[in-house]
Amino acid sequence: MAETISTDKDNAEPTNSLAMLHDPGQTLDPLTDAEDGAVKNRAKVGSARPSSLLYTYGPGAIMDLPGFAVMPAGLDDWEPIWKRREFIPTIVEPRLLNVVRLHLGPQVDSLRPFPWQPKKGAMSKEGSDLGVPARAFPQWFRCTGCDYLGPLPRFGYTNTHPFRPDLAQFTHQSCPGRGRKTPGAAGRNRQSPAVPAPHLLTCTNGHLDEFPYTLWVHRGGTCPKAELPDLKMRDANIGQSIGSIISCASCGASRGMAEAQGAAGRDKLPQICRGRHPHLNAFDSECGARPTLIMMGASNLWFSSTQSVIVMPRTDAEEAEALADQLRAAVGIEKVAKYASDLDTLRDVADGKIDLKDVSDQSLAAAVADVLAPVDPEEVRQEKLATWDPVELLVPEWRYLQKPALFPQQQNSSGLMVTEMQRGQNLHARIARVVAVNRMKKINAVLGFTRLDEMDRVNDLASRLVKLTRKGRPAWVPATEDRGEGIFLQLDLEAVDEWEKKILDSPLWAAHKQAHRLNFSRRFSETAASVDPDTRLPGPRYWLLHTFAHTLIREMAMSCGYGAASLTERIYGWPSGPQREAAAGLLICTTASDSEGTLGGLVALSEPTRLEGLVISALRRASRCSSDPVCAVRTPSDPEDFLHGAACHCCTFASETSCEKSNRFLDRRFLLDLPTIMGPAVPGFFGSVDAF
Structure with a gap:
C-alpha cells in the first residue's frame, strides 16, 4: 500500500493519499497498477500532513484509515518512488x-523531504506518481456482517473511485450474515465491510506482530477437526467476559481476549518474540524479549524519535560544510573522489544538481576535502553519543539570540528574521529581554522510533531505536522544513541563579527529586542501561521556564489567531557548565510546512503594550485553578511518582503538540507565591500576583 501526496485546495500545506498491493512481500511500488492501465485506483487510500508523518504516523506506526489501517514502510521502499525523478531534493x-550522523552513523549523507510535488490546479496530475509507501497492517480482519476472523487474502479489496481514496476498503465476499441466510443471488453476492482485528503483540525491542488467534483459541495447540479452521470474533460486554471472544467454527473451542491482559495474561502468550518488523517486511534473526499484548490504537504503540533545529545564518565554516553535504548527497563520494583533482569536470558532473556558479575553486576544493576526510571510528562515535546532550542543539541558538548586533546583518537565505523589541515600562522587571521572531525556519529530522516507552523517559540502551531500513544503516532520513514566527523572552539571569539556589535547598525540590527517582525506577523497560536518574531531572530553572511557557501559550492562544495546539515551546534553560554559559529563556512559536509560513498574529503580540497586558493576565490566571486548593498544594510523596506539582489540566497542562516534555516538570509554585495551607512553601520567581 502506498501514500501519494496531493495538495488540499483550502490549504497549501501538502497532504497525502494511499494504495494496495496484493502481495505484501514484494518491494513496494504501488503505482505499478496505474502505470499498467488498471481501472482500480490502488494508489490512493488515505491522506496525512507531513507533520503527522513525522510525529504521529511515521514508518512503523499504524495509521487508522476509514476502511482499514496501514503502516508506512521503511526507507528501502521509498527508493522506487524517488527513482521517478532525475533529481532527488534534499x-x-x-x-x-x-x-543525525552521530546517532545513525557517518553513512547518512542527506535529509530528504517527503515525496511530494505541488499541483498547478485541482484536477492536475503533477506529483500523482509520488508518495510514501505503506502496507496494510494489521493483516487479520474481522467481518462486520458475520464476525468471521481471518487473514488478509481471505478478503477482497475494492476502491474504484479515482477521487475518493477514503472509499478504499476490504470486504468479505459472500458474507452469510449473522441470521437466516438470504436465498438466491442476493445471498451469494453479499459483501460486508471488514475491519482490522485490533489485538497485536509487541516487545521492548520495537518488534510488532499479529496476534496468534488460532493458537490462542486452541490454547497453544491445533484444531482437531481442521488444518485451517475458520474463526469468529464476537464482542461480549456482559458480566466478567469483558472484551472479545474468539471461537473456532470447526471444533467449537472458544477463549476470551481478557485472559491475555495484564501480567497474568502475559504468561499465557508466546514467550519468545519472533522479531517481526512489519514496516520492513522482515524479521530479526533473534530478539530475546518477551512479547506483550497491545491494542492497535494504543498511545504507546509508536514513539517518534526526532531532532530539530532552528536555521540560523551560517558562518564561513558552516557554509563550507553545507557545500560538502550537498556534494555528498547529489554527486556521491565515489565521483567526488574521482574528480577531486579536476574541479572543472566536477562542476560539470554537479551541473543541474548544485549551483556552483558563485563558488570559488578554493571553496570547492575545501568542500571536496571535507567530503573525503576520514570519519571517526565506530568506537569514537559511540563514546561521543554516550556523552551527547540534546542541549547542544540549543546552545548555538541561545548564543545567537544574545547578540543583537548581528540581527540587522541577517542573511535572508537562512529564513530567520528577528528584531530586538523595546521593553515596556510595565513589563515585569524579571523579564530582561523581548525578541520578536518575525520569520523562522525549523528543520525536523526522523532518527527512528520506539515502542512501549519513549527513549527519553527511561534509562534505555540506544539499541532500542528501531531501524528504518532492512539491511545496514540508512543513507538518508526523512525531514520536514517548517516556516513560522514566534516570541522569545529572556529572564534576568542573575535573578534566576539566585532563585534557583533557594529552590535546590527546599523540601519541595527534594520531594520532586525523590518522585523522579521512583518514576525512573518503575518505568517498564527490559533493555535498561545503568543511568543515574538525577542526571535526567531538569533543574528548577527548567521547571520555571516550562511552567511560564505553558501559561503564555494558554493566554496567547486567545489573542494571536492560532489555536493553543498550534503553538509550541522551545525552552533554553540550563546552568553554566565547562563548555556553555547559563541560559534562561523561552521561545513560543508556531510553524507550518507550507511554502508561505504563518500570518504574523503571534509575533504581533511582542509589541510592548500588548505584551505587558498579556504577561500580567497570564500570571494572574496561573495564580488560580478551579482545582485549588488541591492543585496548589500537590506534592508527591512516597509511593507517589508523578512528575509535576501544582499543575493540572485546569490550569497549566497543554496539548501534546505544544509541550516538549509531555506535561512533565511543571509547578506553579515556582512561578508565583501561592497560598499554602499545608506542604512546603517556596518563593515564586515572579513573587505575589497581588504586586502587579
Whole structure:
C-alpha cells in the first residue's frame, strides 16, 4: 500500500493519499497498477500532513484509515518512488545532519523531504506518481456482517473511485450474515465491510506482530477437526467476559481476549518474540524479549524519535560544510573522489544538481576535502553519543539570540528574521529581554522510533531505536522544513541563579527529586542501561521556564489567531557548565510546512503594550485553578511518582503538540507565591500576583 501526496485546495500545506498491493512481500511500488492501465485506483487510500508523518504516523506506526489501517514502510521502499525523478531534493542543514550522523552513523549523507510535488490546479496530475509507501497492517480482519476472523487474502479489496481514496476498503465476499441466510443471488453476492482485528503483540525491542488467534483459541495447540479452521470474533460486554471472544467454527473451542491482559495474561502468550518488523517486511534473526499484548490504537504503540533545529545564518565554516553535504548527497563520494583533482569536470558532473556558479575553486576544493576526510571510528562515535546532550542543539541558538548586533546583518537565505523589541515600562522587571521572531525556519529530522516507552523517559540502551531500513544503516532520513514566527523572552539571569539556589535547598525540590527517582525506577523497560536518574531531572530553572511557557501559550492562544495546539515551546534553560554559559529563556512559536509560513498574529503580540497586558493576565490566571486548593498544594510523596506539582489540566497542562516534555516538570509554585495551607512553601520567581 502506498501514500501519494496531493495538495488540499483550502490549504497549501501538502497532504497525502494511499494504495494496495496484493502481495505484501514484494518491494513496494504501488503505482505499478496505474502505470499498467488498471481501472482500480490502488494508489490512493488515505491522506496525512507531513507533520503527522513525522510525529504521529511515521514508518512503523499504524495509521487508522476509514476502511482499514496501514503502516508506512521503511526507507528501502521509498527508493522506487524517488527513482521517478532525475533529481532527488534534499534539505541542507549541517548542524542537524551532524547530529543525525552521530546517532545513525557517518553513512547518512542527506535529509530528504517527503515525496511530494505541488499541483498547478485541482484536477492536475503533477506529483500523482509520488508518495510514501505503506502496507496494510494489521493483516487479520474481522467481518462486520458475520464476525468471521481471518487473514488478509481471505478478503477482497475494492476502491474504484479515482477521487475518493477514503472509499478504499476490504470486504468479505459472500458474507452469510449473522441470521437466516438470504436465498438466491442476493445471498451469494453479499459483501460486508471488514475491519482490522485490533489485538497485536509487541516487545521492548520495537518488534510488532499479529496476534496468534488460532493458537490462542486452541490454547497453544491445533484444531482437531481442521488444518485451517475458520474463526469468529464476537464482542461480549456482559458480566466478567469483558472484551472479545474468539471461537473456532470447526471444533467449537472458544477463549476470551481478557485472559491475555495484564501480567497474568502475559504468561499465557508466546514467550519468545519472533522479531517481526512489519514496516520492513522482515524479521530479526533473534530478539530475546518477551512479547506483550497491545491494542492497535494504543498511545504507546509508536514513539517518534526526532531532532530539530532552528536555521540560523551560517558562518564561513558552516557554509563550507553545507557545500560538502550537498556534494555528498547529489554527486556521491565515489565521483567526488574521482574528480577531486579536476574541479572543472566536477562542476560539470554537479551541473543541474548544485549551483556552483558563485563558488570559488578554493571553496570547492575545501568542500571536496571535507567530503573525503576520514570519519571517526565506530568506537569514537559511540563514546561521543554516550556523552551527547540534546542541549547542544540549543546552545548555538541561545548564543545567537544574545547578540543583537548581528540581527540587522541577517542573511535572508537562512529564513530567520528577528528584531530586538523595546521593553515596556510595565513589563515585569524579571523579564530582561523581548525578541520578536518575525520569520523562522525549523528543520525536523526522523532518527527512528520506539515502542512501549519513549527513549527519553527511561534509562534505555540506544539499541532500542528501531531501524528504518532492512539491511545496514540508512543513507538518508526523512525531514520536514517548517516556516513560522514566534516570541522569545529572556529572564534576568542573575535573578534566576539566585532563585534557583533557594529552590535546590527546599523540601519541595527534594520531594520532586525523590518522585523522579521512583518514576525512573518503575518505568517498564527490559533493555535498561545503568543511568543515574538525577542526571535526567531538569533543574528548577527548567521547571520555571516550562511552567511560564505553558501559561503564555494558554493566554496567547486567545489573542494571536492560532489555536493553543498550534503553538509550541522551545525552552533554553540550563546552568553554566565547562563548555556553555547559563541560559534562561523561552521561545513560543508556531510553524507550518507550507511554502508561505504563518500570518504574523503571534509575533504581533511582542509589541510592548500588548505584551505587558498579556504577561500580567497570564500570571494572574496561573495564580488560580478551579482545582485549588488541591492543585496548589500537590506534592508527591512516597509511593507517589508523578512528575509535576501544582499543575493540572485546569490550569497549566497543554496539548501534546505544544509541550516538549509531555506535561512533565511543571509547578506553579515556582512561578508565583501561592497560598499554602499545608506542604512546603517556596518563593515564586515572579513573587505575589497581588504586586502587579
